[in-house]
Amino acid sequence: MSVPARTDPGQPTGGPPIVGSVPAMTAPPTTSRHDWRSALADLSGGWGQRSLWGHLGWQDIRQRYRRSVLGPIWITISMAVTAVALGILYAGLFGNDLSVQLPYILVGFIVWAFISGCITEGADVFIANEGLIKHLPAPLSVHVYRLVWRQSLFFAHNLIVYLIMLLVFPQPLDWSVLLALPAFLLLAVNGAWVAMLFGIVTTRFRDLNPITQSIVQLMFFLTPIVWMYQDLLNSSNPTIADRARLAEFNPFLHFIEVIRQPLLGQDVVWRHWVVVLGITVVGWVMCLVVLRRYRSRVSYWV
Known part of the structure; x- marks a missing residue:
């Protein structure tokens, strides 16, 4: 009984045997789904689809105020009514002039509305977009950019109240008012990592969503929005x-x-700027770590 000669696996059948050794065939290298390049590609890919999340952000506002006569102007009206009411109340409680207390509260409210929106809606950003995540082949960052863009539009609407306030209570503005633009850009950059980080973690642990909302409500009272921080620092009571x-x-x-x-x-x-820049760097490092590790699992968690 004869034993057939061994042939190289890569040798075509039906031909003469190949003399000598043939180098083994190696598979092409594959890119890991948990590497830094994939996380950065998600962020850059989402930014490249600005027309998509920009349109979706506009649609969110139009859908929210559909069949409303005033439309998004209701954002401005509700902000103005709340700020004026609290301004009159706390000006009387703390004995401050209304021209000082009201602008302080109003601007604080405008900024806080953006911050709280990025946190509370960011914790729900992927859960709320479950259908798009499962059926639309787009980077996860598209939904985060959409949220930050929508909150930026709300912020722009609320600035109308600020402009009206300047007519009633003029402020001693100078060139430093231009710093508000880079300050808001920093705020938006931080809103993006907060929404991405909280969105991924909350998608996995759903109980964190109501906890996040409760913490945001608590931080509203602990943050100098309606009470003036400098007044307490200059208090005659050292305690x-x-x-x-x-x-x-x-x-x-x-x-x-x-x-x-x-x-x-x-x-x-x-x-304040140094602290904000430090938080920005640390926050994005944490966000990239979580995005690198769990980005591919979000579609299974939603």
Whole structure:
């Protein structure tokens, strides 16, 4: 009984045997789904689809105020009514002039509306877009950019109240008012990583969504939005002044102040900018780590 000669696996059948050794065939290298390049490609790919998330952001606002006579102007009206009511209330409680208390509260409200929107809606950004994630082959960052763009449109609408306030209560504005633009860009950049990070984590652990909303409501009272931080620091009571300094550990204070100070013509405190820049760097590092590790699982979690 004869044993057939062994042939190389890559040798075509039916031909003469190939003399010598043939190098083994190796598979082409594959790109891991958990590498940094994929995470960065998701962010850049989503930014490249600006026409998509820009259109979707406009549609979100139009859909929310569909068949409304005033449409998005209701955003401005509700913001103005709330700010005026709280301004009159807290001006009486703290004994401040209304021309000082009301602009302080109004600008704080405008900035806080953007921050709280990015956090609360960011925690739900992927769950709310379940259908698009499963059926639309687009980067995850598209939904985050859409959310930040929508909140930016709300912010622009609320600025109408600020412009009206300048006519009623003129502020000592100077060149520093131009710092409000880079300050808002920093705010939007931080809103993007917050929405991405919270969105991924909350998609996996759904119980974090109501917890996040509760924490945001609590931080509203702990952040100097309706109460004036400088008044407490300059208090004659040393105990109150010492406790007021604890607000420096509140990161929302610094994000509020980098925009409120230029818009009200106040002296710019660069310490707030340093803290905001530090939070921006640390936040994006954490976001990229989570995006690199769990980006491919979001479609299974929603």
